[in-house]
Each structure stands twice: as C-alpha cells, then as structure tokens.
Amino acid sequence: MHFDFSALPAQTVYNVLTSTVTPRPIAWVTTVSGKGVVNAAPFSFFNVMGHQPPTVAIGLMRHANGELKDSGANIIENGEFVVNLVPESLVQQMNQTCADYPPDVDELAAAGLAAKPAVHVRPPLIEGSPVSLECVSQATVVTGPRQIVVIGRVLGAHVDDAYVQDAARGYVDTPSMALIARMHGGGWYARSTDLFQLARPTAPA
Numbered sequence: 001m002h003f004d005f006s007a008l009p010a011q012t013v014y015n016v017l018t019s020t021v022t023p024r025p026i027a028w029v030t031t032v033s034g035k036g037v038v039n040a041a042p043f044s045f046f047n048v049m050g051h052q053p054p055t056v057a058i059g060l061m062r063h064a065n066g067e068l069k070d071s072g073a074n075i076i077e078n079g080e081f082v083v084n085l086v087p088e089s090l091v092q093q094m095n096q097t098c099a100d101y102p103p104d105v106d107e108l109a110a111a112g113l114a115a116k117p118a119v120h121v122r123p124p125l126i127e128g129s130p131v132s133l134e135c136v137s138q139a140t141v142v143t144g145p146r147q148i149v150v151i152g153r154v155l156g157a158h159v160d161d162a163y164v165q166d167a168a169r170g171y172v173d174t175p176s177m178a179l180i181a182r183m184h185g186g187g188w189y190a191r192s193t194d195l196f197q198l199a200r201p202t203a204p205a
Contacts, residue, residue: 010146015185018044023181023190027058028084028094030115030123031074033103038115038124039070040097040107042086044182054154056083056135062146070103075150079137080121083152084129088178088191095187120155130177132158 005013018024027046031039045059060072068076075081086094096111108115108126115124118134125132135152142148165171174192181190 019184022183026086030082032122038106058150082123083133084126085131130160
C-alpha cells in the first residue's frame with residue numbers, strides 16, 4: 001500500500017513513520033533556561049550524523065499553539081544541551097520526564113533524579129545514564145510550522161568507567177549498558193538484547 005503523506009492527516013503520517021522507523025535511540029536531553037531552571041525531556045527523533053566533527057541531530061516538536069517546548073526554547077536561547085542515553089534501569093524516571101511540566105519545574109527533581117556537572121556546558125548530566133554527550137548547537141532548521149531540527153556538535157562524551165574496555169581506541173561494552181530504544185506507538189520500547197553480527201563484505205575484484 002502506498003501512503004501519500006501529502007494527502008494524509010498529520011497523526012496518520014506520524015503513526016506510519018514511528019511504527020516503521022524502529023528502533024530509534026532516545027536522546028534524554030537536559031537544558032538550562034535563562035533563569036537557571038534545569039529541563040529534562042526524552043526525544044526519539046534522534047541519531048548521530050557524523051564524527052568529523054562529531055554531530056548529532058534531534059527533532060523537536062512545538063506545542064499545539066506553536067510555541068517552542070522547553071528543550072527547544074532553551075537550546076535556542078543559550079545554544080547548549082546534553083544528550084543522555086537511557087538504560088533500562090532508568091526507564092520509569094525517563095518516562096516521568098515526558099510529562100508536560102511548566103517551564104519553572106526541574107524535571108530531574110520531579111523524577112527523583114540527581115544531576116552531575118558537565119565540563120563544557122551549563123546543562124547537567126543525568127546521574128545513572130551510562131553515556132552523556134555534551135553538545136553545542138550548530139544550527140536550528142525549521143522543517144515545518146510544528147517542528148524544528150537541532151544539529152549539535154558534540155564537545156565530549158562521558159562514559160561510565162564500568163563500560164570502558166579500551167579508552168585509547170574508544171571501545172566500550174555496549175551490550176552491558178542495557179540501553180533502550182523507542183518502538184511503535186502507545187509507549188512501546190525495545191531492549192538491546194537480541195543481537196546478531198554480520199561481517200562486512202568486500203566488493204569482487
């Protein structure tokens with residue numbers, strides 16, 4: 001069946017995309033407002049876009065009235081954010097930060113989470129996240145009336161020592177992190193436990 005997105009309601013388009021483009025890594029983004037309030041929110045329209053320079057991209061939605069949500073507003077205001085990856089052990093706390101809190105509420109505190117200071121940026125790391133990426137905004141692209149894409153440059157990564165296998169080569173024990181990913185609608189997530197490996201082929205001479 002062909003879905004002509006130009007002829008479909010936005011919710012139907014969302015359902016098709018989020019039910020088929022899976023699994024999607026979760027960027028648990030921390031930002032700081034101009035008043036110094038910490039914001040934390042998860043986003044699954046997220047991935048790494050390159051490594052020279054190290055780059056990530058995050059799709060952020062606006063409120064129904066067109067105003068930016070807290071994460072987007074904070075990033076545009078001060079250009080800094082941290083992407084924390086989500087282990088299964090913190091899935092309930094991550095889900096709690098999905099709630100639509102007012103801008104003056106610290107979601108980390110509301111979810112019972114602790115913050116750790118970053119090195120390069122003001123927003124904090126989330127205690128318990130095995131990986132946190134400190135980022136500065138490179139560009140903000142308006143892709144529609146209800147959405148923007150933030151392209152960030154990663155200044156540094158914090159990886160829990162328990163998962164570092166060879167620091168000089170950047171080798172980490174990914175399976176042991178037990179990171180989760182977003183699946184289709186209705187609150188479905190995936191564990192990263194059922195893995196298989198393929199050798200990369202070479203082209204015939």
